[in-house]
Amino acid sequence: WTALGQAGFTRSDSVVGVGGGATTDLAGFVGATFVRGLRVVLVPTTLLGMVDAAVGGKTGINTAEGKNLVGAFHQPAGVLCDLTSLETLNPNELVSGLAEVVKCGFIADETILDIVEADSHAAVDASSQANRELIERAIRVKAAVVARDVTESTSRGRDVGREALNYGHTMGHAVELAERYTFRHGAAVSIGMVYVAALARLAGRLDEATADRHRDVLESLGLPTRYRGATWRQLHEAMKVDKKSRGDTLRFVIIEQVGRPAIMQAPDPALLTAAYDELTR
Ligand SMILES: NC(=O)c1ccc[n+]([C@@H]2O[C@H](COP(=O)([O-])OP(=O)(O)OC[C@H]3O[C@@H](n4cnc5c(N)ncnc54)[C@H](O)[C@@H]3O)[C@@H](O)[C@H]2O)c1
Structure with missing residues (x-):
């Protein structure tokens, strides 16, 4: 949020989340909440990210009290799965x-x-x-x-x-x-x-x-x-x-x-x- 604020992000900008499910969940949650909703594009690089975390619009973070207690529904504008990224996994x-x-x-x-x-x-x-x-x-x-x-x-x-x-x-x-x-x-x-x-x-x-x-x-x-x-x-x-x-x-x-x-x-x-x-x- 701080980085997006400092970079002057507005609703016409997009967040691109590249990484495993933890990253795409975080990117999605930041996108869901910053200025009440930015476009989010997800590029999952783990198998779990591809088949699960990046699909469906659930975003969130874990807290000490439990997993995914804080989050939002926010559908990505697109999901790109490059299967070659799995080679390094x-x-x-x-x-x-x-x-x-x-x-x-x-x-x-x-x-x-x-x-x-x-x-x-x-x-x-x-x-x-x-x-x-x-x-x-x-x-x-x-x-x-x-x-x-x-x-x-x-x-x-x-x-x-x-x-x-x-x-x-x-x-x-x-x-x-x-x-x-x-x-x-x-x-x-x-x-x-x-x-x-x-x-x-x-x-x-x-x-x-x-x-x-x-x-x-x-x-x-x-x-x-x-x-x-x-x-x-x-x-x-x-x-x-x-x-x-x-x-x-x-x-x-x-x-x-x-x-x-x-x-x-x-x-x-x-x-x-x-x-x-x-x-x-
Ligand atoms: N939103 C949802 O609907 C949903 C569904 C399922 C899981 N999740 C969340 O997804 C998270 C788990 O996702 P995960 O299994 O992808 O774990 P992860 O995001 O923690 O990634 C696992 C590890 O793999 C590394 N990595 C990622 N891509 C790589 C690549 N291509 N090559 C080498 N290393 C790579 C990461 O740096 C990390 O160390 C959990 O936080 C879970 O809550 C969300």
């Missing part, structure tokens, strides 16, 4: 981003899961056609979900809306908070998806094979599917302050089959802890 960052791609597979596009299952080595190779197709498919899923529910008013009747993108994130955010943001986002989301798949299975809303498919697909990419860090109590407390929870009531996005997201509200506490126990095994 740390392989762990690439794999982390693939967690969001797999999420898109489970909530909306089974072909994503098929591509990973066909050749998980190609999936993690930034120069492969498979990787490119995964990125394009995940962007399409995110853009389609967001276009139907731009400000996350979400979940009317059986239509889960934009909240579907939160699959794996309720527990994922809790893990990130418990680990003081030293965990990669995708790794936390991977753990979160395994958790919520176990929860849905234990509640009789998801079949065992699809729950197992979570572990198989995520592990084949090198993503974590077990977690023994924080205690259940710590994670439970963190989930209660997640902005997706309403009051003290826990609320999870689950899937009832691949491509069919649903909401699970106030699950039985015994199921919550049983799913946590499975995560630690």
